[in-house]
Amino acid sequence: MEFNQKEQQAISQIEGIFGEHKGYRRAHARGAGYKGIFEGSGEAAELTDAAHFQQAKVPVLLRFSHFSPDPTWADAMSPVKGMAIQFKIGFEEVTNIVSVTSPVFFARSPERFMEMLEVSRSFKKGRPKLMELAELLTDFPEVRAMFSSVKKMTVPESFATGIYHSIHAFHFEKGGSRQAIKYLFEPDAGENKRSLKDMKDLPFGYYEQELAERTARSPVSFKLYAIIGEADDPTDDPTRDWPKDRERIFLGRLVIEAPDDEAEQALYDPTVMTTGISCSDDPILKFRRGAYRHSYEKRIAENG
Ligand code: HEM
Numbered sequence: 001m002e003f004n005q006k007e008q009q010a011i012s013q014i015e016g017i018f019g020e021h022k023g024y025r026r027a028h029a030r031g032a033g034y035k036g037i038f039e040g041s042g043e044a045a046e047l048t049d050a051a052h053f054q055q056a057k058v059p060v061l062l063r064f065s066h067f068s069p070d071p072t073w074a075d076a077m078s079p080v081k082g083m084a085i086q087f088k089i090g091f092e093e094v095t096n097i098v099s100v101t102s103p104v105f106f107a108r109s110p111e112r113f114m115e116m117l118e119v120s121r122s123f124k125k126g127r128p129k130l131m132e133l134a135e136l137l138t139d140f141p142e143v144r145a146m147f148s149s150v151k152k153m154t155v156p157e158s159f160a161t162g163i164y165h166s167i168h169a170f171h172f173e174k175g176g177s178r179q180a181i182k183y184l185f186e187p188d189a190g191e192n193k194r195s196l197k198d199m200k201d202l203p204f205g206y207y208e209q210e211l212a213e214r215t216a217r218s219p220v221s222f223k224l225y226a227i228i229g230e231a232d233d234p235t236d237d238p239t240r241d242w243p244k245d246r247e248r249i250f251l252g253r254l255v256i257e258a259p260d261d262e263a264e265q266a267l268y269d270p271t272v273m274t275t276g277i278s279c280s281d282d283p284i285l286k287f288r289r290g291a292y293r294h295s296y297e298k299r300i301a302e303n304g
Pocket residue numbers: 010011024025026027028031063064065081082083084098099100105110113165166167238266267268284287288291292293295296299
């Protein structure tokens with residue numbers, strides 16, 4: 001087995017707090033799968049051999065999601081939205097990018113993540129509020145960066161108008177040289193936000209419904225950029241964003257076409273790389289591999 005006990009324990013902890021929702025992902029439980037196309041620009045060809053970042057068109061599967069591990073939570077209770085992408089770059093070869101609408105994560109190591117989950121157990125059973133969670137976690141200084149963006153109380157108006165971040169750093173590789181990068185997706189529809197207050201009146205499943213209607217009218221698309229890291233930019237700490245002035249390279253355009261069942265079921269493991277890209281030493285990134293595989297195997301068995 002690829003995953004070890006610690007990853008399994010983290011999944012049990014999540015289930016202990018948010019409930020065991022059989023057949024669903026143990027995080028980002030509710031979402032919508034789509035198929036689409038990625039058209040590489042070739043602008044990073046000097047930095048990476050990755051096939052999809054040359055001038056090339058590759059099919060993709062992708063899934064938008066609400067971050068909550070509980071699929072019954074209202075759209076408004078998940079201010080962080082996700083976009084996971086699987087690039088089909090060759091015969092049976094894929095590589096993934098899993099991104100969210102926050103530039104930072106709240107824990108810098110699996111141990112901290114699990115400690116924080118333990119603290120969160122003190123929630124009365126039911127529906128923890130993000131702000132209560134923030135108060136409980138004030139002893140963890142790294143949490144502040146993430147909750148300060150949630151405090152601004154804005155959320156993308158639509159899955160199609162969010163700015164999505166990989167959070168983790170990766171390395172582009174070519175001819176023996178290496179460049180640290182992070183990924184950023186910008187919506188071609190523009191970044192439209194709404195306040196959490198406005199979201200209260202939205203019907204359950206509004207985001208999924210809105211995206212289905214939008215893509216039926218015309219394709220939804222995003223520009224993908226590599227943010228180029230400099231010497232002191234941390235590559236192993238997902239709680240720290242890089243300075244805003246970093247150079248960006250346009251990697252290509254992601255076009256979302258139509259709903260797709262395979263995309264809804266797929267496993268988007270953020271550590272699945274390809275020639276020309278490698279994972280950084282971020283311990284959270286490495287931990288996700290086993291946690292996602294465990295969650296995937298459970299939900300697939302439950303869906304039997
Ligand atoms: C200790 C850290 C983390 C753990 C234990 C964890 C756990 C999980 C699990 C179990 C799933 C469901 C996997 C599946 O069933 O396929 C998931 C999905 C997801 N996670 Fe994480 N996660 C972590 C960190 C992160 C970070 C840093 C991001 C930011 C990019 C992130 C973004 C997502 C997204 C977007 C999904 C939905 C993927 C999909 O649509 O299939 N997670 N996470």
